[in-house]
Amino acid sequence: MSENGHDSHGEMLVIIGSGPAGWTAALYAARAQLEPLCIIGVPKQDPGPVLPGGQLMLTTDVENYPGFPEGVAGPEMMGLFQKQAERFGARVVMDDVATVDFQHDSSVPHTMTLASGKTVRAHAVIIATGATANWLGLDNEMRLAQAGGGVSACAVCDGALPMFRDNPVAVVGGGDTAMEEAHHLSKFASKVYVIHRRDELRASKVMQERTLGKDNVEMVWNSTVVDVLDKKDEATGVDVIRAIVLEDVHSKEQRELDVSGLFIAIGHTPATKFLRESGLEFDDAGYIDLKHRSSVTNIDGVFAAGDVADAKYRQAVTAAGMGCQAALDAEHWLGAHALV
Numbered sequence: 001m002s003e004n005g006h007d008s009h010g011e012m013l014v015i016i017g018s019g020p021a022g023w024t025a026a027l028y029a030a031r032a033q034l035e036p037l038c039i040i041g042v043p044k045q046d047p048g049p050v051l052p053g054g055q056l057m058l059t060t061d062v063e064n065y066p067g068f069p070e071g072v073a074g075p076e077m078m079g080l081f082q083k084q085a086e087r088f089g090a091r092v093v094m095d096d097v098a099t100v101d102f103q104h105d106s107s108v109p110h111t112m113t114l115a116s117g118k119t120v121r122a123h124a125v126i127i128a129t130g131a132t133a134n135w136l137g138l139d140n141e142m143r144l145a146q147a148g149g150g151v152s153a154c155a156v157c158d159g160a161l162p163m164f165r166d167n168p169v170a171v172v173g174g175g176d177t178a179m180e181e182a183h184h185l186s187k188f189a190s191k192v193y194v195i196h197r198r199d200e201l202r203a204s205k206v207m208q209e210r211t212l213g214k215d216n217v218e219m220v221w222n223s224t225v226v227d228v229l230d231k232k233d234e235a236t237g238v239d240v241i242r243a244i245v246l247e248d249v250h251s252k253e254q255r256e257l258d259v260s261g262l263f264i265a266i267g268h269t270p271a272t273k274f275l276r277e278s279g280l281e282f283d284d285a286g287y288i289d290l291k292h293r294s295s296v297t298n299i300d301g302v303f304a305a306g307d308v309a310d311a312k313y314r315q316a317v318t319a320a321g322m323g324c325q326a327a328l329d330a331e332h333w334l335g336a337h338a339l340v
């Protein structure tokens with residue numbers, strides 16, 4: 001390998017994504033002297049799949065990442081992740097990967113075309129592009145989510161926050177995720193309303209029974225959330241949710257429901273659009289399929305880590321752990337092919 005992590009074929013290792021998975025992969029790869037090139041995306045007006053720093057940029061309080069006993073703001077934590085990776089030599093390009101041309105012959109490097117038109121070639125690639133929570137698309141929703149105002153897409157992450165304790169909250173959705181979120185919240189909230197637009201759930205019978213058997217969980221059928229109403233919290237000065245407006249799907253009648261929290265559980269979309277023609281294998285839900293409990297994909301030299309390959313856990317700490325695995329797998333692969 002020549003200087004700066006590349007040889008005449010291009011980069012040794014490219015990491016796509018700058019969430020917990022991407023930065024942890026970058027940290028490990030940099031400390032292994034692979035001098036990874038991290039392509040982190042360009043900030044956009046609407047937070048979509050490309051969001052430098054990843055999904056945690058949308059949250060104020062991270063209370064479940066080990067090492068931060070007082071909790072930490074998501075953007076602050078991601079700044080620290082980046083700083084640590086850069087300290088060991090990770091290089092950063094702020095661009096989106098638009099398309100990829102992955103090779104099945106390990107002697108030929110993979111090629112990535114960036115939104116700016118540049119191309120990058122690399123022997124090994126780690127995909128850590130995450131999965132975006134699906135939101136309802138209401139005016140106040142994202143504003144309150146980003147401000148810590150009681151709107152969230154993750155009950156495991158936020159459910160235990162003091163603002164939800166002994167207060168009524170609502171969950172939107174009708175699948176297993178909505179049932180899991182409601183079940184988790186029922187431990188803290190005084191009441192959990194599950195808002196569903198149909199008159200039956202998609203969730204498995206066992207999940208339904210477990211959740212709806214709870215005394216403080218109540219279904220609100222045939223209803224959609226059409227607005228989120230807020231107020232200024234007197235103690236903190238922060239805008240917080242005070243109620244949601246529900247609309248009956250048949251009668252179109254609207255009513256307010258007082259809640260201190262709104263949890264959106266209508267699924268996630270893995271950020272894999274740019275990989276459609278890549279030859280990578282995906283599972284039924286569109287997440288990258290990994291082999292043998294590792295970060296190895298079906299394409300030689302291409303690895304995946306974090307939420308883009310994990311429909312189940314979707315936590316910062318699990319994504320970071322997968323980033324570590326991917327860097328070790330990539331290092332091992334590069335060594336086995338005599339590329340480092």
Ligand SMILES: Cc1cc2nc3c(=O)[nH]c(=O)nc-3n(C[C@H](O)[C@H](O)[C@H](O)COP(=O)(O)OP(=O)(O)OC[C@H]3O[C@@H](n4cnc5c(N)ncnc54)[C@H](O)[C@@H]3O)c2cc1C
Binds near residue numbers: 042
């Ligand atoms: C509102 C909210 C609150 C949360 N709170 C918590 C919490 O308190 N604790 C917790 O453990 N988890 C929390 N989570 C979940 C956590 O954010 C995710 O599990 C974690 O961010 C996944 O990390 P990741 O690295 O896999 O992906 P992400 O963090 O989503 O990062 C994906 C990265 O890929 C980049 N990217 C995507 N497409 C492209 C492309 N084409 N080109 C270049 N770059 C690209 C993006 O810019 C981004 O940098 C929360 C999630 C949400 C939505």
